[in-house]
Amino acid sequence: MVKELLFSCSDYKRLHIIVTAGGLSREGFVSCFALTLSIQFANDLQQKGIRTTLIPDSGVGYFMHTVQLVLMGAEVVVETGGVVNKLGSLQVGVLAKTFNVPVYIAVESYKFARIYPLNQKSVPVSEADRQISEKARPKELDEGVEFGAARCDYLPPEYITFLMTDLGVLAPPSVSDELIKLYWWDVCWK
Numbered sequence: 001m002v003k004e005l006l007f008s009c010s011d012y013k014r015l016h017i018i019v020t021a022g023g024l025s026r027e028g029f030v031s032c033f034a035l036t037l038s039i040q041f042a043n044d045l046q047q048k049g050i051r052t053t054l055i056p057d058s059g060v061g062y063f064m065h066t067v068q069l070v071l072m073g074a075e076v077v078v079e080t081g082g083v084v085n086k087l088g089s090l091q092v093g094v095l096a097k098t099f100n101v102p103v104y105i106a107v108e109s110y111k112f113a114r115i116y117p118l119n120q121k122s123v124p125v126s127e128a129d130r131q132i133s134e135k136a137r138p139k140e141l142d143e144g145v146e147f148g149a150a151r152c153d154y155l156p157p158e159y160i161t162f163l164m165t166d167l168g169v170l171a172p173p174s175v176s177d178e179l180i181k182l183y184w185w186d187v188c189w190k
Contacts, residue, residue, distance in 0.1 A: 001106040002073045003041065005164070007048060016051045017042075018063055020088065057088045064099045074107040078115045079179060081157035081172025083107070084123055087150050093159030102161035109167045112179055123154045 009015060021038030038054065045052040055063055070092060074083035083089070083105055096103045117123050129151045137147040157172030167178055 001108055002071055003044065005071070005106050006045065006050065009050075012049045016053070017045050018053045018055055018067065019045070020055055020057050020060060020092070057091075060088075060092055061095050064095045064101060067096070067099070067101050070096045070101055070103045072103070072105060074105050074111060075152060076115065077105070077107055077112045077163065077175055078117055078154075079113075079176050080116060081160065081163070081170075081175040082117070083155050083160065083163075084115075084117070084152050085155060087153050089155045090120075090153040090159075093155045097159050103155075103159055105160055105163045107163060107165055109165050109178065109182070112175065112182065114179060114183065117154050120154055123152060125150075 006015070006017065019038055019042040021042075042052045042054045053063075072085060072089060072092065074085045074089075076084040078084065093103055115124065136149050141147060157175075160172050163170045163172065163175065170178065
């Protein structure tokens with residue numbers, strides 16, 4: 001939804017988009033799929049005429065002072081009004097709040113879920129994600145060294161300014177109200 005939102009802007013000349021990507025140095029552990037998506041997204045924006053800069057995830061703190069707003073998507077919007085999104089979303093949200101930069105989430109309402117994570121460990125992890133983490137373990141890593149890999153993290157609602165959805169622009173606390181409406185409709189008409 002982020003791409004569609006940016007492509008619908010009428011004044012491209014005023015935009016300068018910073019796209020983050022993991023593993024840009026191509027040293028150590030690289031998530032090739034995520035890197036490929038980030039590069040493709042940056043190329044698509046540039047081809048559309050939008051000034052674009054690709055930076056490593058680890059460079060977010062360095063560039064945050066130049067940012068006027070953060071726009072990201074979400075894989076899931078939870079009952080708290082927080083989001084589960086690709087790994088690194090939490091660090092972007094925390095840094096944005098530190099720099100007083102608003103964070104907007106562009107997401108479709110079908111991604112709203114009745115999940116209530118309290119912290120990172122309570123984010124549901126699928127079996128497919130576990131298998132991806134096992135495959136991602138660098139072969140050069142000694143057996144005794146634990147390898148921590150996650151595909152997503154949880155961005156709590158206190159780091160989110162607004163959610164831009166097909167239901168309208170929502171403040172994080174109003175997500176639970178929308179979930180009640182969505183599920184109430186299901187209950188009443190079954």
